Amino acid sequence: MYKYEKLLQSKMSEENFGKVAALKNPKIFEFIGHFAEHCNPASIYVCNDSEKDVQYVREQALAKGEEQQLAHSKQTIHWDGYGDQARDKVNTKFLVYKENLKKMAGLNSVEYEEGLAEIMQISKNIMAGKDVVVQFFSEGPTESPFTIPCIQFTDSWYVAHSEFILYRSAYNHFLNMKEEEKDDFFRFIHSAGELDEYGSTVNLDKRRIYMDTQNNIVYSMNNQYAGNSIGLKKHSMRLAINKSGKEGWLCEHMFIMAAVDKKKNRKTYFCGAYPSACGKTSTAMIPGEQIVGDDIAYFRNLDGEFRAVNVEAGMFGIIKDVNAKDDPVIFENLMKNQEVIFSNVLRGPDNKPYWLGMGVEPPKEGRNHFGEWKEGIKDAKGNEVGVAHGNARYTMRLDYLDNIDKEGFEAKDGVKVEGILYGGRDSDITVPVEESPSWRDGILLKAATLESETTSATLGAEGVRKSDPMANMDFVSYPLGEYTMNNIKFGEGVKDTPKIFSNNYFMRGPDGNFMTSKLAKKVWLHWADGRIHGEYSAYDTPTGKIPKYDDLKVLFKEHLNEDFSKEDYNYLFTFRCTKWIEKLERTKVYYKKMDPNAPQEIFDYWDAAIAKISKAKDQFGDLILPGAFKK
Ligand code: OXD
Ligand code: MN
16 A cells, blocks of 8 residues: 555546556555645646547636636637736746755755745645646656656646647556666656735735755746746756756756758758757757757667757747737737647737737727726836736747657657857857857857847836856756856767857947848857758858858848848948857856856857957957958
8 A cells, every 4th residue: 555545546536546557666656645635626637648538637727717718719728927027037936955055056045944944834735625637747758768748737727728728648658667777757847836816816915936956856836928838848957957967967048940951852950058048949940950858858869969958848828929910820810720839928809819929900999917007007016017017928839830850849869969059148259150169168158158138028127138058047057157067978888979159149339220131040049050961161260260251141031032232241241350259258257157067178269269369469460351360
């Protein structure tokens, strides 16, 4: 007899109890039983991989009022609380054993016993009277070298519904687990807490997300916004980053895509990391290319090859500015009668969804993340409430997209990655595309130095640069220096190490306007693709290698039918010495702050890079035109 058997039998139907019992795993009984006792739900539904259970979850999300049906019968809408519209960075903390607290100083942490006591107190009886659900998933393809089995225990049927869209159901994987693997899974316990009449969380002051990377469990209480509630997305990512650090693989905040060269009958896989609002999804969705994943990738060395999988099976995408012109593939999918959850957008009187930048005139009233909404309405702080929230989302299966690379998406051993892109946002430092001379240089000069610049659309001063190494700083779950060194080690440990490139789509010209159109990213991508296949020669700069004008001219014509001027080329690809030195100095300060014990060799590397750039400045001037610099 397993621990908690009696208790679970009292809260589950015979059929549901049978599903748990069939797994013959005492660790699963312990996890579900412990929280069944502590959070005290009225009943527990257990899902396997059947369509019947997926359908049951969909129905419950509607029946419980967490979602409402839209005009298209397969589409639903959900609202998070007005104060629960984005990831809560303040109340998301690592539970850290006393002896490790110093090491984790740069990361938002709470002492283990203290944090655990707080979260257990908040979660005591939090599910009283509620029907809750348990699901089994896999991060990455099931039964593959990448698989991380996960269990989600939640009282939110919206969360459960979202997870069935976003992840691969893996009850069968759990069924087939070997004896010695039975404790090796991630555990997520979530409660939306008390709900209002729209099915949104009420007690946001008690919102907490505490992550225990030592025991692979995340506690998430009093929230619904998917970035806060969904175990398998950003919580699992933090557990996976920690686990990968111990085991010698990588979990990165990256898309996976294939650059397609039809003429050469060639497909080249790229991964890319970009801080938010720096072009990540639009790069993954460049027209004419193929997508494997848009947010999180696992990298493993399989027989010496650098292989990657998409951890997820769906997209939780920002809907703002998705319209027929800028994002035709996604827009078209959102207009079809197929399963989509819209969150924090307006439901118009016609029972259709409306959002910011949709390219359609929205109605003047309806229901949105604020409540009953009318044009011009103000919130308690006196701020006008828009049609939808700027971080409103759509939740959709990835395989709806006709630009999906099915083969890569389904491959159990992932795809072989040949190029990595790191894209930042700055108006006046880095060139649109630059190749790194080596993997190590790429990690330290392209990945670690990633920054994004605040725009007029964000609060606070414009043009302030925020460091975001590997675009992963919200999720890195062990000291930054160690994480950086593990990145270096991983890439150096494979046979055909991918080439690393930097991107910047946001260079502004002397008139303050962007220098390139949104589509130019296709050209930078195909130049990188060509470099991987030995097709173009390049100019050296103090930080890497840049394209030659004649090659870009042809690429602009071929891909965009645009004439690219030499003048624009010279402006875009000028190497800016002082600005680069300042960028490296900012990176040093950031690393020291985030990880006071980061290895000295990283700082020595940046000092050497600064010395090299200073020497170039003395020799060639502060602004070095492409081709002028000689090593
Ligand atoms: C994020 C996301 O916040 O992918 O990074 O939603
Ligand atoms: Mn993300």
